[in-house]
Amino acid sequence: xxxxxxxxxQRRSSxxxxxLLVGTFLVVLAGPTMVVLFFxxxxxxxxxxxxxxxxKSATFSVGSVxxxxxxxxxxxxxGGENTFNAALMITTDLxxxxxxxxxxxxxxxxxxxxxxxxxxxxxxxxxxxxAQLRGEQKExxxxxxxxxxxxVEQQRAVEQEHHMEHAFKKxx
Amino acid sequence: MAEALEQAxxxxxxxxxxxxxxxxxxxxxxxxxxxxxxxxxAGNNDQHPPAALKGRYLIFPAMSLPELNSPTAPAFTVEDxxxxxxxxxxxxxxxxxxxxxxxMFKIRNASISGLMPLIDxxxxxxxxxGQKCMVIIFERPMGGRxxxxxxxxxxxxxxxxxxxxxxxxxxxxxxxxxxxGLVHRxxxxxxxxFMDEEQQELVFGECVSSPPGHDQPIVYESLERAMAMxxxxxxxxxxDDLYALGILLVFLLISxxxxxxxxxxxxxxxxxxxxxxxxxxxxxxxxxxxxxVIRGLLADDxxxxxxxxxxxxxxxxxxxxxxxxxxxxxxxxxxxxxxxEYYSPRIVAHVLSQNVSDAVKVVKKGTLEGWLRKSLEMSxxxxxxxxxxxxxxxxxxKPEASDDVFISKVCxxxxxxxxxxxxxxxxxxxxxxxxxxxxxxRKGSFQIQGEIIARDLFxxxxxxxxxxxxxxxxxxxxxxxxxxxxxxxxxxxxxxRCLYELNRKLPCQGELLVHEFVDxxxxxxxxxxxxxxxxxxxxxxxxxxxxxxxATHFNHDIQPHLKALCSPVENSSLIGLLSLYALxxxxxxxxxxxxxxxWIGGLLQPAIGTYHSRTTQHAIEQExxxxxxxGSLPDLFDLIDNADRRNSDALAFKQAQFNFSTTEAEIQSIxxxxxxxxxxxxxxxxxxxxxxxxxxxxxxTTIIIFVMMM
Numbered sequence: 101x102x103x104x105x106x107x108x109x110q111r112r113s114s115x116x117x118x119x120l121l122v123g124t125f126l127v128v129l130a131g132p133t134m135v136v137l138f139f140x141x142x143x144x145x146x147x148x149x150x151x152x153x154x155x156k157s158a159t160f161s162v163g164s165v166x167x168x169x170x171x172x173x174x175x176x177x178x179g180g181e182n183t184f185n186a187a188l189m190i191t192t193d194l195x196x197x198x199x200x201x202x203x204x205x206x207x208x209x210x211x212x213x214x215x216x217x218x219x220x221x222x223x224x225x226x227x228x229x230x231a232q233l234r235g236e237q238k239e240x241x242x243x244x245x246x247x248x249x250x251x252v253e254q255q256r257a258v259e260q261e262h263h264m265e266h267a268f269k270k271x272x
Numbered sequence: 273m274a275e276a277l278e279q280a281x282x283x284x285x286x287x288x289x290x291x292x293x294x295x296x297x298x299x300x301x302x303x304x305x306x307x308x309x310x311x312x313x314a315g316n317n318d319q320h321p322p323a324a325l326k327g328r329y330l331i332f333p334a335m336s337l338p339e340l341n342s343p344t345a346p347a348f349t350v351e352d353x354x355x356x357x358x359x360x361x362x363x364x365x366x367x368x369x370x371x372x373x374x375x376m377f378k379i380r381n382a383s384i385s386g387l388m389p390l391i392d393x394x395x396x397x398x399x400x401x402g403q404k405c406m407v408i409i410f411e412r413p414m415g416g417r418x419x420x421x422x423x424x425x426x427x428x429x430x431x432x433x434x435x436x437x438x439x440x441x442x443x444x445x446x447x448x449x450x451x452x453g454l455v456h457r458x459x460x461x462x463x464x465x466f467m468d469e470e471q472q473e474l475v476f477g478e479c480v481s482s483p484p485g486h487d488q489p490i491v492y493e494s495l496e497r498a499m500a501m502x503x504x505x506x507x508x509x510x511x512d513d514l515y516a517l518g519i520l521l522v523f524l525l526i527s528x529x530x531x532x533x534x535x536x537x538x539x540x541x542x543x544x545x546x547x548x549x550x551x552x553x554x555x556x557x558x559x560x561x562x563x564x565v566i567r568g569l570l571a572d573d574x575x576x577x578x579x580x581x582x583x584x585x586x587x588x589x590x591x592x593x594x595x596x597x598x599x600x601x602x603x604x605x606x607x608x609x610x611x612x613e614y615y616s617p618r619i620v621a622h623v624l625s626q627n628v629s630d631a632v633k634v635v636k637k638g639t640l641e642g643w644l645r646k647s648l649e650m651s652x653x654x655x656x657x658x659x660x661x662x663x664x665x666x667x668x669x670k671p672e673a674s675d676d677v678f679i680s681k682v683c684x685x686x687x688x689x690x691x692x693x694x695x696x697x698x699x700x701x702x703x704x705x706x707x708x709x710x711x712x713x714r715k716g717s718f719q720i721q722g723e724i725i726a727r728d729l730f731x732x733x734x735x736x737x738x739x740x741x742x743x744x745x746x747x748x749x750x751x752x753x754x755x756x757x758x759x760x761x762x763x764x765x766x767x768x769r770c771l772y773e774l775n776r777k778l779p780c781q782g783e784l785l786v787h788e789f790v791d792x793x794x795x796x797x798x799x800x801x802x803x804x805x806x807x808x809x810x811x812x813x814x815x816x817x818x819x820x821x822x823a824t825h826f827n828h829d830i831q832p833h834l835k836a837l838c839s840p841v842e843n844s845s846l847i848g849l850l851s852l853y854a855l856x857x858x859x860x861x862x863x864x865x866x867x868x869x870x871w872i873g874g875l876l877q878p879a880i881g882t883y884h885s886r887t888t889q890h891a892i893e894q895e896x897x898x899x900x901x902x903g904s905l906p907d908l909f910d911l912i913d914n915a916d917r918r919n920s921d922a923l924a925f926k927q928a929q930f931n932f933s934t935t936e937a938e939i940q941s942i943x944x945x946x947x948x949x950x951x952x953x954x955x956x957x958x959x960x961x962x963x964x965x966x967x968x969x970x971x972x973t974t975i976i977i978f979v980m981m982m
Binding site: 153154155156157158160161162163164165167168171172175176179207210211214215216217218219220222223226229230233234236237240241242243244245247248249250251252255 | 955
């Protein structure tokens with residue numbers, strides 16, 4: 101095991117310790133709420149586990165909508181009898197659980213549909229930006245001649261040289 | 273025009289020999305009509321209109337005066353517009369023979385008694401040859417040529433006429449010329465004229481249409497100068513004029529040329545082995561009372577030769593000063609070379625120089641060394657030659673040890689007073705300039721001259737002179753300067769620069785100007801301006817000759833301009849050309865050179881291209897026509913190479929490069945090779961979705977709280 105992996109494991113175990121500490125603290129302070137949250141946000145925990153996207157976007161998407169489904173029942177708990185029995189009543193209520201899990205399913209739906217739409221829009225925007233930048237470059241060439249690109253060519257040459265050097269060094 | 277020049281070149285006699293004119297011409301009989309290499313005479317007036325010099329003198333190509341021809345310059349009738357009654361004639365000089373322009377400046381309107389008056393000179397367009405030529409206007413000798421006055425009889429004067437009627441009239445001219453720091457160097461029978469119709473006023477003819485001594489038959493030249501080629505005989509001194517005068521008197525007194533039938537080599541051999549007087553007069557009856565005069569004038573050693581004072585004393589009737597003559601060095605035994613026997617080192621040097629391949633064998637075999645030791649007891653000289661042989665063995669195969677260089681040095685050792693002889697090119701040190709020019713004008717090549725400079729033959733000659741004088745040191749300095757010029761084969765230097773440094777009055781030989789007779793820096797740009805309409809405007813108005821001509825004649829520092837002109841980069845070279853001509857125009861205060869400005873303006877596209885900004889380039893292009901219309905090269909230069917404009921262009925270009933680079937970096941961040949655009953877009957979409965969900969959750973939570981609270 102490399103030193104880097106060891107450090108990562110240490111960081112994980114330290115985070116887990118903190119989560120357990122804070123969790124225990126919250127269970128002691130607001131136990132019923134934590135019970136509802138635990139069962140209501142189970143799809144979010146699952147999403148967290150299976151989410152491989154950068155920045156855990158799926159978790160945030162699913163979690164946020166899932167929370168919308170859970171939150172009314174927590175408010176109900178806070179507004180009424182805030183006990184473990186009341187919490188268990190909610191968690192055993194099929195309609196309540198259906199609302200919570202349907203919300204998380206809607207979260208998944210949003211996460212699966214919206215990024216594709218947005219990315220298409222982003223691609224179009226990027227293409228427009230590149231076209232605009234290329235236009236600016238063309239204007240520079242028209243005004244200053246092809247030598248205006250010399251600096252870029254030099255940079256490319258230097259980069260290429262670095263690549264070559266790197267490629268030669270790698271096997272060693 | 274080029275054909276005319278070629279024709280002129282072809283008609284010129286070869287100069288690598290020492291034969292100026294046939295010995296027949298050098299005799300006392302009236303000369304045959306002389307062949308000149310000057311521009312051809314015209315057939316009629318309509319075809320060749322008169323040429324006007326300075327708007328005053330009209331020279332008529334159709335009205336030749338063969339009786340007044342000079343060997344290289346035919347004579348033509350002249351009309352003076354201001355004084356039509358004046359009797360004048362013009363000599364039209366050959367474009368392939370350098371003229372003695374410095375002398376012309378000094379004797380113009382100088383009124384020298386005993387010399388044909390030179391009225392004016394200058395260049396005119398000579399239509400028969402289709403180019404500009406130097407024309408010299410003289411007062412016409414109404415009594416004709418002295419020789420013609422004898423008709424078909426041999427020319428003769430008695431011993432009683434020599435002093436009063438002959439020498440008395442001519443000596444003042446030589447005296448005056450000497451006073452002016454000049455020499456005549458064309459003292460010969462054919463060059464004597466009567467200025468008056470009564471044939472009483474005898475004068476020397478012209479001495480300026482060719483280099484000093486160029487037209488002299490070999491017999492009139494002292495031994496040292498006779499051995500040089502015609503154009504390389506050197507300026508000479510009054511002693512040379514007096515020697516020629518002595519020869520002239522001998523011919524007149526004995527009514528013939530006693531060596532008329534001998535070849536030039538035989539004359540040189542005779543003079544060097546017997547001495548001039550002995551060689552010419554030993555079999556002739558020279559009047560007793562003139563023997564000492566003739567002996568004095570024909571003394572081969574210039575120090576023993578009679579001077580003007582000696583002649584003056586003789587004319588006044590005083591007893592002539594008799595000097596002790598040095599005996600001629602003569603060997604006890606002969607030196608055999610190519611089947612002939614020689615007794616004097618001087619003539620041995622002469623024959624060796626004429627047969628280099630045979631000479632090398634003989635000298636390297638040690639035959640010459642042995643002869644010098646045994647027959648002349650000159651062991652020092654033999655040692656020096658032995659040293660040369662060793663030097664050649666050590667440096668075998670190198671140019672400085674070539675056969676020609678070796679024999680040239682051997683000849684210098686054998687006869688240090690003789691001309692420097694190399695590959696048939698022979699010259700006295702003071703005659704190198706004219707020989708250099710004449711050889712170039714004839715052959716269009718610097719080959720031999722270049723070798724002479726590169727091998728430092730003059731340096732060797734100076735090192736073996738027994739007496740070093742200021743003139744030799746000055747010449748050595750000049751030759752060293754020439755060597756430094758010759759080494760640089762660039763615009764403004766090279767052999768062309770040497771040509772103009774040595775011949776400051778030589779017209780520019782640049783391809784564009786060769787027919788225009790530009791001998792003053794003042795005339796250069798106006799002439800280029802004038803010919804611009806007839807010239808290919810894609811060619812540059814400069815070449816190595818023009819650059820060298822400017823470098824020689826322009827008295828300002830043009831080093832940076834020449835450096836730019838030589839640049840291999842076209843635009844730098846063009847800017848160098850423009851800056852050079854702009855400087856010349858500004859310094860010489862030439863106004864309105866429309867043609868030249870247009871010519872150069874048309875060539876400037878690559879120079880304009882040195883500006884990066886297309887807007888600036890376009891602005892300059894728009895501005896050029898208006899500056900061309902002003903005819904100002906300095907303004908054109910300021911437009912093309914304005915420092916402020918160039919700096920701001922350079923700065924703005926750097927900024928543009930930076931902007932381009934930044935833009936490129938931005939583009940690469942979007943669509944670079946390392947970037948998966950779809951993945952990036954998808955990630956952006958996922959992030960946006962997450963953000964959207966979080967914000968929605970926050971809003972929903974808030975609404976829920978409000979609803980529950982209500």
